[in-house]
Amino acid sequence: MLLKNGFLINPKTHTQELTDIRILNGKISQISAGLVPENSEEVLDLTGLTVAPGLVDTHIHFRDPGLTYKEDLHTGALAAARGGVTSVICMANTKPAVDSVETLTDILTRAKKEKINIYQTASVSQGLKGEIMNDFKALKEAGACGFTDDGIPLLDAEFCSRAMENAAELNMPISLHEEDKSFIANNGINAGPVADRLGITGSPAIAEEVMVARDCMLALHTKAPVVIQHISSGNSVALVRLAKELGADIHAEATPHHFTLTDEAVLTYGTLAKMNPPLRTEKDRQAIIAGLKDGTIDLIATDHAPHSAEEKSKALTDAPSGITGLETSLGLGITNLVKKGCLTLEELLEKMTCNPADLYHLPGGSVEEGAPADLVIFNPDETWTVDSFLSKSSNTPFKGMELYGKIHYTICRGEIVYQD
Known part of the structure; x- marks a missing residue:
């Protein structure tokens, strides 16, 4: 395949240029202007379009095994491809949890049939109970790319410290x-105030902040590569900034919904704006954007959390938390960060491509000769409307919104896996 006349943005090498890209056997074989078609290779004219590394999302719930009425590996992969995401890292809080080599191997074996790269974390503890440590070494050897009990905090500080030491x-x-x-x-x-208006006690930011403060210090002392997931509080951002300054190998994820919305959205969208951690105040949202700007937050991840319409139609206090995110992440980033002057397009892409790939030691995240041909091709200035989904679920407050950044093609391993 030959990609002609695309504007390449590669954050890893800080490259921005009009060029052609040749793909051979699933890899990028040549990057140069003026390449001439060879043999009978397919040619895509990308005039007016931007080419970037396929997005890498470090925080995904495909609900497989155990909750596949919400999502499964196949529908999740389709949704990812539509969103320009060529590599996903799935969380371990499935049913059963990914706390054994057997469960991990089953997922990874089935994942190989899909057309995007699906990576899998293993849980820190047996049954996500925070009591018995899993065999990290055996799980790494079986293919786990990281460890997390996501959805459930590690409340025991000493246990968490030992887990960090094992990861380190x-x-x-x-x-x-x-x-x-x-x-x-x-x-x-x-x-x-929003929770008060709704007559709900709610979840205060201090619940996150005390844990972030503890784990920033544990990260500093254990030297482990630690990720603070879906950061939601401005004070948490400040704590991560301090820990980085002190020398901790600490990273933080921001979700598109946390840099786009505040808790006021719950008044408009109800359970579709209910997530965990919750949307917080405008001050918190601005602090997250500032953290993205100065590099304190180095990952943008969706926390893609599909739920059925029946579950989300329950009362506010009974409905599950979470929204789908794979099909809207790039659009929300361009619309709310790039178009508003908060980040350059290269800075946005850095947090969605090479940073997560480097942290998790993945082969993608860069457009270079010899690299995997994992690409997203889009127009950052073209608008599109969020009106349908390839995910099994559509629980999102962004339905009906017009966003910038229309995706035209997603290519993974040299194959077009999504085309608009």
Whole structure:
């Protein structure tokens, strides 16, 4: 395949140029202007379009095994491809949890049949109970790319510290869901004026902040590569910034919904704006954007969390938390960060491609000769409307919104896996 006349943005090498890209046997074989078609290779004229590394999403729930009425590996892969995502990292809180080599191997074997790259974390603890440590070494050897009990915090500090030490020994990321449940009466909605109007106690930012403070210090002392997942509080961002300055190998994820919306969205969208951690205040949102700007937050991840329409139609306090995110992440980033002057397009892409790939030691994340031919091809200035989904679920407040960044092609391993 030959890609002609595309504008390449490659954050890894800080390259921005009009060029051609030749793909051979699933890899990028040549990058140069003026390439001439050879033999009978397929030619795509990308005039007016931007070419970037396929997006890498470090925080995904495909609900497989156990909850496949919400999503499965196949529909999740289709949704990812539509969103320009060529590599996903799935969380371990499935049913059963990914706490054994057997479960991990089953997922990875089935994942090979899909047309995007599906990577899988293993859980830190047996049954996500935070009591018995899993065999990190055996799980790494079986193909786990990191460790997390996402969805459930590691409340025991000493246990968490040992888990970090084990991860550090293997040079594997450990990702943490930061939430001290003793502060929380009702999950998914920020404690504050909006919750008060709804007659709900809510979940205060301190529930996240105390855990982030603890784990920043544990990261500093254990030297583990630690990821603070779906950061939602401005104070949490400040804590991560300090830990980085002190020398901790610490990273933070921001989700598109946390840099786009505030808790006021719950008044408009109800359960579709209920997520965990919750949307917080405008001050928190601006602090997250500032953290993205100065590099404190180095990952943008969706926390893609599909739920059925029946589940989301329950009362606000009964409905599950979470929204789908794979099909809207690039559009939300361009619309709310790039078009508003908060980040350049290269800076946005850095947090969605090479940063996550480097952290998790993945082969993607860059457009270079010899690299995997994983690409997203889009027009950052063309608008599109969020009106349908390839995911099994459509639980999102962004339905009906017009966003910038229309995706025209997604290519994974040299094959077109999505075309608009």
